[in-house]
Every structure is written in C-alpha cells, then in structure tokens.
Amino acid sequence: MTFSILSIITEITAQISGDFEDFIIENISIDSRSMQNNSGTLFFALKGQNHDAHAYIGELIESGVRCFVVDHIPNDVKDKALFLIVSDTTLALQQTAKYYRKLFHFPVIGITGSNGKTIVKEWLNFLLSSHYSIVRSPKSYNSQVGVPLSIFGANENHNLGIFEAGISQKGEMEKLAAIIQPNIGVFTHIGTAHDDGFENQSEKIAEKVRLFKNCEVVVLQKNEEVEKHIVNAVFTWSFIDNEATVYAEKIAEKDDGVTKLNVFYNGNSFCVTIPFEDAVSLSNAMHCISVLLYLNVDVQTIINSVQNLYPVEIRLQAKKGINNCVLIDDSYSSDYQSLKMALDFLEQQKQYQKKTIILSDIFQGGLPIEQLYKKVALAIQNNKIDRVIVIGETISKYLKELPNVISFHSTAKFLKQFNTESFQNETILIKGARSFNFDEIVVLLEEKNHETVLEINLDAIVHNLNFYKSKVKSTTKIMVMVKAFGYGNGGFEIAKLLEHNKVDYLGVAFADEGIELRKAGIKLPIMVLNPENSSFNAMIAYDLEPEIYSITGLKAFLKLVKEKNIASYPIHIKLDTGMHRLGFEEAQLPELISLLKNNNFVQIKSVFSHLAASDDTSFDDFTKLQFSRFTDYSNEVINALEIKPIRHILNTSGIFNYSNMQLEMVRLGIGLYGVGNSQIENSNLQNVSTLKSVISQIRIIKEGESIGYSRKYRVDQEIRVATIPIGYADGIRRAWGNEKGYVLIKNQKATILGNICMDMMMVDVTNIDCKPSDEVIVFGDYLKVTEIAKAIETIAYEVLTGISKRVKRVYYKN
Incomplete structure (x- = not known):
C-alpha cells in the first residue's frame, strides 16, 4: 500500500511552503543519519528535550530528500525543498500513521503490559506465521514514535498485525490506541516498570487498558484488579483458578528443561510441552496459547508449534570478531523492517570502511517476492555494502545481479567453504531467519573469550x-x-x-x-x-x-x-x-x-x-x-x-x-x-554496564572443611558452593570477597565465600535452585557498581575502570 504527500496534508493540518509536487512516499524517516534517506523519503523533523532534527535538514537535502514535515523552516534551507509546516511534528507523525492504519482492514492484535510485550509478540508471530501474513513491531518499537514507525511497515499483502504499546505516563495510551486500533487485546503483566509516571498502580492499569477501548476481547492472566478496569469481553487464563477461560496445571516436572501442562478449555483438555521452566516464560507461553485458542487454531497445531518456542533475542549486538573484525549479531530474524534497522546500526558501529553482510532469505515481508527483494537490494546498495553473502535459494535467485554478491543455498554449504582468512579488518552484519541457524556463523566469526562478558x-x-x-x-x-x-x-x-x-x-x-x-x-x-x-x-x-x-x-x-x-x-x-x-x-x-x-x-x-x-x-x-x-x-x-x-x-x-x-x-x-554522585542524579540515569559470568561447577562442602586460599572461610554446616570463572585478574577486587560481597543468581544473593582468586570466586548457593552454566550477575541493574564501591571503600570509577580488557565486551541496542 502506498500513499502520497497530497493525501496527508489535510490529516496533519499542514501549510505548504515551496514548489508543490505530489509524489508517492516510499520511506518515512525521523533519523537524519540513516543511509536509507533518499528522494522517496518523507522526513519528519522531530524535536525533543535534547535534540532538534531541523538542524540537519540541509544535510538531508544534499542526500536527495526533498520533502519535510517541520514546525519551522530554518533560514539556511528556505526555498530549497518542499516543507509541510505543522505545529507539532511528533503529533503529525502520529496523525500520518493513524491515517495509514485506516487504509487496512485486517485484524490487529494490540499488546501492552509492564513486561513480556516483545516476547509475546515475537512468539505469536512465530506461532501464527503459517496461518497469516503478519506485520509486527520491529524489535521493541512500542513508544510514541516507535508505534507509528511500526505501522508504516504494513502493506496490502498482510492479513494480520501484531503491535506492542508501551507507556510511561498518563495521556500516552490514547494516542497509541488511535494508531494501532486493535481488534484483539493482550495484557501481559502488571509490574513496577514506569511506576514513577503514575500516582498508583490502579491509575497505571487504567491508562494501559485504554489500548483495548474498541477491542472485541482482551486476553490476560485472570486478575481481578486488572479486570475491573476492562469494559470489553475478557478471555482469561490461570494456573490456580479453574474458573478462568483457560486453565492449566503442571504435570510432574522432570529436570530436563521443559514443562508439561494440561490445558483445559471449553470442556476439553490437551497436553502441551513448553521448552522452558521459569515462571515468566510459562506465563508468556500461556498468553500465546490463549490467543491461539481464541482464534480457533487447531489444538494439534498448537501442541506441535508451542513445543518449538525459543528464547527471543531482541537486541542488536556488536561483538569483537576474528582477524580484527566487528560483528553485528542479528542472527535470529530476517524481515525487511528489521533489516533497515540493522543496516543503520551497522553504519553506526562500523570500525572499518569495508562492510560485509551475511543475509538469509527474507520472511514475513508481506510484499510480492520480486518487489520485496528489489527493496532489499536497494537498502543494501544505499548502505554501500562492499560484500554481500546471501544464503538461501530464494535470496540467491533475486540478488544475484548485485555487485560483489556471493551465494550459498544453505548455511551448511557456507560453513563447508568457510575460510577464516577471508574475513579481515571489516564490519560484518550477520542477519538471518532462525531456521537458517546463523548462530553457527556467529560462533565461527566471534573472537573466542571465556564466559565472562561485560x-x-x-x-x-x-x-x-x-x-x-x-x-x-x-x-x-x-x-x-x-x-x-x-x-x-x-x-x-x-x-x-x-x-x-x-x-x-x-x-x-x-x-x-x-x-x-x-x-x-x-x-x-x-x-x-x-x-x-x-x-x-x-x-x-x-x-x-x-x-x-x-x-x-x-x-x-x-x-x-x-x-x-x-x-x-x-x-x-x-x-x-x-x-x-x-x-x-x-x-x-x-x-x-x-x-x-x-x-x-x-x-x-x-x-x-x-x-x-x-x-x-x-x-x-x-x-x-x-x-x-x-x-x-x-x-x-x-x-x-x-x-x-x-x-x-x-x-x-x-x-x-x-x-x-x-x-x-x-x-x-x-x-x-550511568553513575552520578547523588541519589537524585542517579535516579535520572540508566545502568549502562552489566558484568555477567556463569556457574562453572557446584559442589557440596561438608562441615569442618574450608574454602579458598588461606582457608579464609570455614564451613560450620554442610553447604552448596558454586564456582564462578571470574576473579581479581578480571577486575573484581579481593576486598569484595570474604562474605562482604555477593553476586546474583536467579535474582537471589549468593554470598562470596573466602578470598577471591585470580580467575575464580566461590559463592554460597545453598538456598538457590541453580545448576552449572546458569547466569551470574556480578554487577548491573540490581547490583550497582556504586554499592560495590561503597562496601569496599572506593569509588565507582575504580570499579568500572578496573574491569580487565580480557573480559569480552558486547555492545547492544534494543
């Protein structure tokens, strides 16, 4: 579906300045740095508390952009382009998205809640992709700006939309609801995120459920506090209340990483296997199962597909690669919208002029296949990619005319011909659909480090x-x-x-x-x-x-x-x-x-x-x-x-x-x-660094034994001790040991026992249900470097700068 400049002028109440020439909008942009900006772009010059895109209009004109939505025309660009002048450019973006949404009449699932929105969206996309051609929010695009940009991904070949909406204060959801216009609502969870923007939790719930104003039904875990705010029909699920629309009970668990559930619905029951054990994943899975049941998806199809749910990686990650390369790891999804985002991130993080992309067949494009791959080819050319490695029979066929393209019909064939010396001093974007197992390519190209990462x-x-x-x-x-x-x-x-x-x-x-x-x-x-x-x-x-x-x-x-x-x-x-x-x-x-x-x-x-x-x-x-x-x-x-x-x-x-x-x-x-010098200052900052490791081994230590060098810790009763592969050579001060400090495992404190070693530390996990390879947080969101610094009588600067360069750094954006 395309639309023209002329069609939105009335919608956004714009005044025209410059020689008017109507044209079909091929790309909506708010980022002056994107290499996707061209003559088919409509650029919205957004203003925020700390930025003003009007300052970059001159650069955009030079790159070929010829139409802008602005709240004023900077003096240096007058008469150089077509300007649509509005009172509020962010509102104009939202109004344009609202207009565009009305061009489509397929059903839309709208998701909100404090946590789990993106995972439920991605899992629903996976579970329903064989039944529908789906457009969805890329990554976690759920804000006042992210939602409009997500909507513009829709076209006439889609027949289902899945969009998430996130808010942080009153008055925001009404705008998002008008843009998304969902038919089916999903309320994932109510938690403490963004509590500061509301007087109490009841007010926050009332604001969130505004998304569902015109929904035919809202799917949620049975919760009286939430349900009293919902005026629509509800489709509830529960693990404890058999009066819910869908009731599930766990079958006796085995220690094999999966959970079996008996699901009762509409007088019938069936058994599903979910490849997770943690409560959050089970809750997310039940939201998805409930949506599928509401949509009358065949029970056997649900059983077959739910067992293949997978961990969702929604972050773009920059990692250090072999032979002086930088890897951009986006190896779990391949659709056109997220490709454009990944190419922008590649340009942002490139360390070398040479740029390579390894790309699989594109799925869920919603476009005729020939048109889709023309767009993909144009995006690659706009970003001036030096080498294009395509994997998949379809992409190999449609991108074969691109310069510097190398084709493989499968990941296995690429790996068979893999030569480490062919990748040198370059930035490599690895982007593939999950079924192509591009994580195997990442493993080969990533520089090998131990399991501790910052x-x-x-x-x-x-x-x-x-x-x-x-x-x-x-x-x-x-x-x-x-x-x-x-x-x-x-x-x-x-x-x-x-x-x-x-x-x-x-x-x-x-x-x-x-x-x-x-x-x-x-x-x-x-x-x-x-x-x-x-x-x-x-x-x-x-x-x-x-x-x-x-x-x-x-x-x-x-x-x-x-x-x-x-x-x-x-x-x-x-x-x-x-x-x-x-x-x-x-x-x-x-x-x-x-x-x-x-x-x-x-x-x-x-x-x-x-x-x-x-x-x-x-x-x-x-x-x-x-x-x-x-x-x-x-x-x-x-x-x-x-x-x-x-x-x-x-x-x-x-x-x-x-x-x-x-x-x-x-x-x-x-x-x-992320480190200020007062509580007020810190409350305005976000944590930047999270130091993670894993459990190497767990052992039972008997009463009377000791732990670590110099026998600093004496065991007075039998305990369970985990060894973590991180020590003072990695930057963890010895002063943080000997029961003064702790790490977090499964969100629980595990006290450090005895002296911290050069490469290891031992922690008490007697009361923590954990196993080898489980994640360990050394510091991060819930164990601040400021807390560590205070305990060992130093400053946060010393804690951060002390982290050894041998600890691998992984850079990511959501």
Whole structure:
C-alpha cells in the first residue's frame, strides 16, 4: 500500500511552503543519519528535550530528500525543498500513521503490559506465521514514535498485525490506541516498570487498558484488579483458578528443561510441552496459547508449534570478531523492517570502511517476492555494502545481479567453504531467519573469550547523554570523556556512538588513546588532557589537540610547531583554580600571555579549569570561588590576547549541580556511563554496564572443611558452593570477597565465600535452585557498581575502570 504527500496534508493540518509536487512516499524517516534517506523519503523533523532534527535538514537535502514535515523552516534551507509546516511534528507523525492504519482492514492484535510485550509478540508471530501474513513491531518499537514507525511497515499483502504499546505516563495510551486500533487485546503483566509516571498502580492499569477501548476481547492472566478496569469481553487464563477461560496445571516436572501442562478449555483438555521452566516464560507461553485458542487454531497445531518456542533475542549486538573484525549479531530474524534497522546500526558501529553482510532469505515481508527483494537490494546498495553473502535459494535467485554478491543455498554449504582468512579488518552484519541457524556463523566469526562478558547498553548511553544535554542550553557544546578505555566500557565503540550522536569533542587522558581512536576512524576533535612532551610529534601526526598546563610544556610544543612550520595548531589552556593538580596558576599568567602574544603557530581553542568538589554541595562556597577565579583568570588571558576561545569548567556533577556555570562547553564523564554522585542524579540515569559470568561447577562442602586460599572461610554446616570463572585478574577486587560481597543468581544473593582468586570466586548457593552454566550477575541493574564501591571503600570509577580488557565486551541496542 502506498500513499502520497497530497493525501496527508489535510490529516496533519499542514501549510505548504515551496514548489508543490505530489509524489508517492516510499520511506518515512525521523533519523537524519540513516543511509536509507533518499528522494522517496518523507522526513519528519522531530524535536525533543535534547535534540532538534531541523538542524540537519540541509544535510538531508544534499542526500536527495526533498520533502519535510517541520514546525519551522530554518533560514539556511528556505526555498530549497518542499516543507509541510505543522505545529507539532511528533503529533503529525502520529496523525500520518493513524491515517495509514485506516487504509487496512485486517485484524490487529494490540499488546501492552509492564513486561513480556516483545516476547509475546515475537512468539505469536512465530506461532501464527503459517496461518497469516503478519506485520509486527520491529524489535521493541512500542513508544510514541516507535508505534507509528511500526505501522508504516504494513502493506496490502498482510492479513494480520501484531503491535506492542508501551507507556510511561498518563495521556500516552490514547494516542497509541488511535494508531494501532486493535481488534484483539493482550495484557501481559502488571509490574513496577514506569511506576514513577503514575500516582498508583490502579491509575497505571487504567491508562494501559485504554489500548483495548474498541477491542472485541482482551486476553490476560485472570486478575481481578486488572479486570475491573476492562469494559470489553475478557478471555482469561490461570494456573490456580479453574474458573478462568483457560486453565492449566503442571504435570510432574522432570529436570530436563521443559514443562508439561494440561490445558483445559471449553470442556476439553490437551497436553502441551513448553521448552522452558521459569515462571515468566510459562506465563508468556500461556498468553500465546490463549490467543491461539481464541482464534480457533487447531489444538494439534498448537501442541506441535508451542513445543518449538525459543528464547527471543531482541537486541542488536556488536561483538569483537576474528582477524580484527566487528560483528553485528542479528542472527535470529530476517524481515525487511528489521533489516533497515540493522543496516543503520551497522553504519553506526562500523570500525572499518569495508562492510560485509551475511543475509538469509527474507520472511514475513508481506510484499510480492520480486518487489520485496528489489527493496532489499536497494537498502543494501544505499548502505554501500562492499560484500554481500546471501544464503538461501530464494535470496540467491533475486540478488544475484548485485555487485560483489556471493551465494550459498544453505548455511551448511557456507560453513563447508568457510575460510577464516577471508574475513579481515571489516564490519560484518550477520542477519538471518532462525531456521537458517546463523548462530553457527556467529560462533565461527566471534573472537573466542571465556564466559565472562561485560554487556554495554548503547541505548542507556544515549539516554544518559540526552539527560545531561537537557541540563544545558542547546548552544552549549559537549565534550565527552572516553579516557581509560571509556571508563572500562570500551574506547572505539563508545566514541563511534558519540560521533553518531553528534557530540562536539572527545577527551582522552593520553595520546595513545587518541591515536587508537584515530586509527579506528573517529573524526571528531579529540583533546588529550595529560599529554607528555614526548608524545607531541605523534599528536600532531594524528590531529590530536593537547591540553597545555605548564610553561615547560607550552615552550616545548611551540618549539615543535615552529620547526614543522605549522600555523594555528589547536591547543587548550588549563588554568588551576583550586584543584591543584595541573594548570597555570595566577602568578604564571603574565608569562603565559607573553609566550602566546602575537604567536600564529598555535590557536587557543579553549580555556578551561576543573572543579574539585562539584559533587558535594557542602563545598558550594569553594565551587563558586573556583568559578570566580576562572572568570578572572580566563578574562585576563582572553582580553590580553584578544581571542574568543571556548570556555569550560563543568564536569559531570558540575553539569547536574551548577548548570548556571556552563559557559560555552561542558565536559561529561562518569555520568554518561550511568553513575552520578547523588541519589537524585542517579535516579535520572540508566545502568549502562552489566558484568555477567556463569556457574562453572557446584559442589557440596561438608562441615569442618574450608574454602579458598588461606582457608579464609570455614564451613560450620554442610553447604552448596558454586564456582564462578571470574576473579581479581578480571577486575573484581579481593576486598569484595570474604562474605562482604555477593553476586546474583536467579535474582537471589549468593554470598562470596573466602578470598577471591585470580580467575575464580566461590559463592554460597545453598538456598538457590541453580545448576552449572546458569547466569551470574556480578554487577548491573540490581547490583550497582556504586554499592560495590561503597562496601569496599572506593569509588565507582575504580570499579568500572578496573574491569580487565580480557573480559569480552558486547555492545547492544534494543
């Protein structure tokens, strides 16, 4: 289904500016960085608390986009494109999606709840795909913007829609309900997520069920508190109440990783095998079974398909690969909408210019097959993919004309001809339908590390960046610190994300860190905060900008640039206003000015200082004194040299506590990585890093025995002990051992027993139902690095930066 510009002008109440020419919309976009933007794109210039896409319209015009929905026309692009002017661009996007949804009359399942929405959606898609041509939300696109973008994936060949809706405050669901217009509702679960946006749980439930206003039925686990808010017919299920529409009881369990249920419905019963044991998965499965029963799917089909349910991986993950490669792992789905998302993520995370895609047959496209693969080919060409490896008989047939394409009819044939040396210094997107078992390809291409990993949530980093952006003016520049291997989270990967999100500067401690970023392709200005005189040559070679903090250093740098006959090389002058670590003191300013007066070899890009106590407002007077000194010292330099440099003094806590001192730039550090210096600050941040391991072995230790080196823990009664393959060589401080610290297994605390070893630790799992290979959380959402730091009398910086580089980093976005 296509629609034109003319068809939506009335819907969004738009005024037209520019030469009007109607055209068929091929692509809706809100991301100026996407390589899918072209002449068939309608671009909505969304404005948020921390961003304004109007600033990038000029770049988009150069890339071929010719029609924009805006709330104003920037001066530099007037008369250069067609503009549809509206009062609110986000509302216009929603109104356009609402119009587009009305073009279709197939049934739609709308899913909401606190948890489980995406898994239930993906499982329903799997279970119903043999009966319907389905359009669904890609990944977890369930927000005020994500839902409209999901709707635009529908076309005339679909005959069922499955969309999820997520909200965080009152008033949001009504907008999503008008867009999704579901016939069947699914309420997955009510929990504590987004409680802050509501007065109480009852208010939150009432808001969520607005999605079901016009539904013929709502499927949910029997729950009186939820049901009293629903005016529609309900189709309930339960494990404990046989009065529910569907009642299920567990058959005696075996320790084989599956659960058998007797399901009673409409006077009949049948047995299903669900390949999970945990309560959450069983609940999600019962939602799906109930929907299938409501849709009158044959019982035998339900029995056959439910036993093949699988873990859902909804995250795009960037991993380190063999031979200096980066892998983008999206090996569990293959549809056109998610392909476009994966290609954008590939561009965002690419470390090398060479880009490869390994792609299976595309399923659930909803388009005629020839038209579908034309779109796929165009998306690949738009992203300038250097090598295309296609696996599957259908995709091999339709993409054979693409340049640099290599075809295999099956994954097995690809693996048979696999040559590790053919993948070198490139970024590889691995995207395939589950039936193609592309996880086997990931295993071969992924660099081998032990089972301890540090997961980095890129969405959380962007959230934290935007939070601090909201504390300063839109005109204030932002430097982000990526020193110390990105506070332990990774260097290039974080820098690439920041470059993608258009920060102004990166900061590193030493030249070597900056050189590595340059070698990896980072083009942002990079400031080196602790340069050694011996590194000046290398810094110039790699276009790095030194902090100059002493007369000796300044003379050495001036001597070098004179020898090289370099003009206006950017430098940054550090003033000491009370930190007393590095910087020019007041008495040195005349000599500093004398050396720089009428000097054309360098350009003072910025003048800055560092606050000593911005994290502790009890030192408010001292912080204000530092700012006053900085104002006086910097004015003396600026006036004497007649320059207009960037000035900056605020660090992370300074941004939060003293935003009135923001000047022309601020420096964001630990806050980006989810760690603030107060409870209020932390409540606005999202956790970025989760350190995970697994249980290697479990043993029973008898009374009178001891555990670990130096027999530090003595067993006074029989206990069950698990060994975890992580120790102080991985960055876990020994001070966290000896019953002071713990890990989380199955969401329960497992106390660390005895001394932490170099590569291992032992924990008490006497009261935890667990087995070898079960996941262990060392820190993350529910065991914060701040808690560990407080217990061992250090700071979160030390915990994060101490995580060894031998621990594999995995980067993901939802």
